[in-house]
Amino acid sequence: MARPHFHEELEKMELRLLTLGELAGNAVQKAVEAVLEHDDEGAERVIAGDDEIDEIYLELDSRLLSLLALQAPVAADLRLVSVVIHSSLHLERIGDQAVNVAKMYQVTRDLASNPTIVQQIGEMGHIVVEMVRVGMDALKRRDLELCMRLPKMDDPVDRLNRNMHFEVAKLADDPKALEWGMHMNLAARALERVGDNAVDIGEQVSFLVSGEFREFTDASHPGDVAPDAV
Numbered sequence: 001m002a003r004p005h006f007h008e009e010l011e012k013m014e015l016r017l018l019t020l021g022e023l024a025g026n027a028v029q030k031a032v033e034a035v036l037e038h039d040d041e042g043a044e045r046v047i048a049g050d051d052e053i054d055e056i057y058l059e060l061d062s063r064l065l066s067l068l069a070l071q072a073p074v075a076a077d078l079r080l081v082s083v084v085i086h087s088s089l090h091l092e093r094i095g096d097q098a099v100n101v102a103k104m105y106q107v108t109r110d111l112a113s114n115p116t117i118v119q120q121i122g123e124m125g126h127i128v129v130e131m132v133r134v135g136m137d138a139l140k141r142r143d144l145e146l147c148m149r150l151p152k153m154d155d156p157v158d159r160l161n162r163n164m165h166f167e168v169a170k171l172a173d174d175p176k177a178l179e180w181g182m183h184m185n186l187a188a189r190a191l192e193r194v195g196d197n198a199v200d201i202g203e204q205v206s207f208l209v210s211g212e213f214r215e216f217t218d219a220s221h222p223g224d225v226a227p228d229a230v
Helices: 003-037 040-070 075-108 115-141 150-169 175-210
Strands: 221-225
Touching: 003 040, 003 075, 003 115, 003 175, 040 075, 075 115, 075 175, 115 150, 115 175, 150 175
Parallel strands: none
Antiparallel strands: none
């Protein structure tokens, strides 16, 4: 395969990745809106729309493997191939988490909700959708500073997720309310995972731009930016 054609194919796949990011972010937004607005049709659309996300992920995986088989990329191209492979997987997982939120709504749609918990789900959803968009924008612009914002953006998501346990515990005296709350706790956990995957995409962008892979958080001290990532 000629190098110009190789780069053209790689550029096309990056554009497909950006499309995948938009679909995944929109799916999370629509799933959260289903919870906030009691939108049955919206939840159904999120679940049905996951097929397109999966198709693009599998398409990228197949095309990238074919590209690697036909030509050995040089260092910079190889980094981009690696980033597209890893980021597409994170976006596919984000789509799955959107489906999880939509399904949590569906199984609790006839149960009474709690306004505090609904508000927190809304806050988490707003932040993580923005995180996905920041991650994809950082990729598009090759912006290291932008992707470095993601760990700080993730901090309130983690706090809200932890607080959700306490809010659900307050519903213990009402079995139906507790059932609803436990499912919303799972929805919060799904949104927290969306945030984590967005941070992972940021790490991939950092690798693409700098040539060095650095974790943004220290696993031994969750929430802290790793010393070599600042």
